Amino acid sequence: MEQNYFHSVTLDKDKCRGCTNCIKHCPTEAIRVRAGKAVIIKERCIDCGECIRICPYHAKKAVTDTIGIIRNYEYKIALPAPSLYGQFGPTYSRERILKGLLGLGFDHIFEVARAAEIVTMATQKYLKNPDIKKPIISSACPAVVRLIQVRFPSLIDRLLRIKSPMEVAAALAKREALAKGIPEGKIGTFFISPCAAKVTSVKAPYENNRSDVDGVLAIKDIYVPLLEKMKKQKAEGDDGFSLSGSIGITWAGTGGESSALNGGRYIAVHGIRNVNAILEQTVQESLEDIEFIEALACPEGCLGGPLVMENPFVAKVNLRNEARRAPVRMSEEPLGDDEEYIWQSTVEYRPIMKLDDDMAKALEKMQRMDELTDILPGLDCGACGAPSCRALAEDIVMGNAILTDCIIKLREKVDELESGSE
Amino acid sequence: MGQVIIRDFEIPANDFTVAGEASSTVRKLLVQLGVAPDKIKRTAIAMYEAEINAVIHGHGGKAHVEISGDKITIVISDEGPGIEDLDLAMQEGYSTAPDSIREMGFGAGMGLPNMKKHADELDIRTEKGKGTVVTITVYF
Numbered sequence: 001m002e003q004n005y006f007h008s009v010t011l012d013k014d015k016c017r018g019c020t021n022c023i024k025h026c027p028t029e030a031i032r033v034r035a036g037k038a039v040i041i042k043e044r045c046i047d048c049g050e051c052i053r054i055c056p057y058h059a060k061k062a063v064t065d066t067i068g069i070i071r072n073y074e075y076k077i078a079l080p081a082p083s084l085y086g087q088f089g090p091t092y093s094r095e096r097i098l099k100g101l102l103g104l105g106f107d108h109i110f111e112v113a114r115a116a117e118i119v120t121m122a123t124q125k126y127l128k129n130p131d132i133k134k135p136i137i138s139s140a141c142p143a144v145v146r147l148i149q150v151r152f153p154s155l156i157d158r159l160l161r162i163k164s165p166m167e168v169a170a171a172l173a174k175r176e177a178l179a180k181g182i183p184e185g186k187i188g189t190f191f192i193s194p195c196a197a198k199v200t201s202v203k204a205p206y207e208n209n210r211s212d213v214d215g216v217l218a219i220k221d222i223y224v225p226l227l228e229k230m231k232k233q234k235a236e237g238d239d240g241f242s243l244s245g246s247i248g249i250t251w252a253g254t255g256g257e258s259s260a261l262n263g264g265r266y267i268a269v270h271g272i273r274n275v276n277a278i279l280e281q282t283v284q285e286s287l288e289d290i291e292f293i294e295a296l297a298c299p300e301g302c303l304g305g306p307l308v309m310e311n312p313f314v315a316k317v318n319l320r321n322e323a324r325r326a327p328v329r330m331s332e333e334p335l336g337d338d339e340e341y342i343w344q345s346t347v348e349y350r351p352i353m354k355l356d357d358d359m360a361k362a363l364e365k366m367q368r369m370d371e372l373t374d375i376l377p378g379l380d381c382g383a384c385g386a387p388s389c390r391a392l393a394e395d396i397v398m399g400n401a402i403l404t405d406c407i408i409k410l411r412e413k414v415d416e417l418e419s420g421s422e
Numbered sequence: 423m424g425q426v427i428i429r430d431f432e433i434p435a436n437d438f439t440v441a442g443e444a445s446s447t448v449r450k451l452l453v454q455l456g457v458a459p460d461k462i463k464r465t466a467i468a469m470y471e472a473e474i475n476a477v478i479h480g481h482g483g484k485a486h487v488e489i490s491g492d493k494i495t496i497v498i499s500d501e502g503p504g505i506e507d508l509d510l511a512m513q514e515g516y517s518t519a520p521d522s523i524r525e526m527g528f529g530a531g532m533g534l535p536n537m538k539k540h541a542d543e544l545d546i547r548t549e550k551g552k553g554t555v556v557t558i559t560v561y562f
Binding site: 151153154156280281283284285286349351353354355356357359360362363364366367370 | 424425426427442445446449450451453454455456457459460462463466467470474489490491536562
């Protein structure tokens with residue numbers, strides 16, 4: 001398996017009760033319950049956050065940075081995701097939220113929504129290229145990119161090879177700071193994130209060799225301190241922090257990225273299962289009349305991210321109100337070099353679903369899995385710790401489980417022994 | 423010679439919601455077996471087209487799939503009306519699908535040409551009034 005593979009979703013063992021909720025909901029079957037506790041098979045985890053949302057005991061969490069990290073840098077720039085604006089009701093305007101961030105110790109703000117506008121413009125140009133095969137799939141959601149890497153290798157060349165708004169924001173913010181004469185090593189950029197997968201994409205970026213983001217803070221972690229700051233600050237006044245238009249703001253929700261592209265046949269799909277179904281259709285080339293697929297792993301897009309506070313449907317209203325007040329677009333057309341926004345590295349196929357490197361052996365294993373699947377009860381109850389009977393069969397073949405992990409099979413065996421001993 | 427993985431699927435008539443399930447199941451098996459991505463893609467495309475054809479034209483049918491170390495063979499058979507003029511049907515854009523099917527975005531006359539394009543071997547046996555058997559082979 002791959003070395004140094006990082007993912008940000010982890011388990012709090014003390015809270016885990018070993019139930020079957022997470023294993024049943026994981027889209028890549030990356031979780032098993034072993035010895036009464038969930039275990040994440042790290043190579044398979046795509047950081048979609050499904051398990052964080054589903055766990056009734058809050059035993060799943062995402063590793064993010066703590067606010068203290070910003071003290072490592074002299075010039076601290078906050079990169080708030082547009083979903084942050086949806087977290088507060090009408091009392092707290094975007095301008096107030098951004099000013100509040102300064103109160104938390106940041107020296108400067110660069111709205112990721114601003115970068116989203118630039119990414120939108122770059123995408124419009126990208127889609128005009130007659131040589132690219134459509135539909136193009138958005139690469140803004142790192143969990144979707146990872147899903148494609150493990151499950152849909154033939155769709156890798158459909159990914160939009162433009163950097164995510166977060167990366168563009170970080171790069172532009174750093175450039176602005178450098179232009180002000182601040183030395184490079186002293187500038188720190190911090191993404192305020194609704195999302196666990198972004199932590200991973202900062203540590204192991206797919207668009208650059210190295211991310212321009214220096215830290216990722218969870219929206220839910222800064223929510224309370226930010227609210228307190230805002231309450232203390234005076235409400236009125238425009239300090240000119242809000243520099244993105246409604247195009248950038250609406251990226252936070254579903255349909256934002258695609259509708260910003262204006263016209264054409266674009267679809268917006270959200271929720272990892274829906275994304276999976278659409279990708280399945282894309283592989284079969286039955287969506288060739290679609291130009292662009294906005295695909296977001298979370299229900300309701302980033303507003304439904306695992307690290308947000310507000311209910312995504314409420315957040316949607318908050319965000320809509322904020323977008324209504326803003327001009328359509330505020331960012332300038334990117335000057336000159338479009339290359340700047342194009343990926344500098346490539347996304348590779350990660351064949352982690354593969355049973356064996358040797359095809360003959362893989363066939364043998366699959367054959368054995370078929371035999372095991374036939375004798376297993378087919379209840380998909382999850383009591384063995386695997387999400388389905390088929391998954392248990394795979395685990396047995398791979399040497400990670402035994403047949404009597406199945407409680408039905410165990411009972412059969414006990415009955416057999418008892419009747420034998422009579 | 424070597425192991426052969428076999429799968430059989432029912433393809434229900436006129437049910438587009440189920441169409442594509444067989445090819446997507448097969449695609450997942452190929453990913454697990456470590457087959458090269460472009461072969462998986464070609465298989466998925468060709469098989470999906472054949473499946474859809476069976477749904478639209480063949481009143482449903484069956485898919486029989488065999489995967490071995492060097493190839494995948496997919497046999498899709500139906501007991502539909504058969505293909506009247508196979509040469510014509512192989513032409514891009516030629517379609518006998520009714521308007522109701524076209525309105526759903528199918529029946530563009532690309533089914534058989536697409537199968538031919540993506541399969542390494544394509545064998546079609548058809549008999550008027552009896553049905554059609556399409557055999558798709560992709561070598562790994």
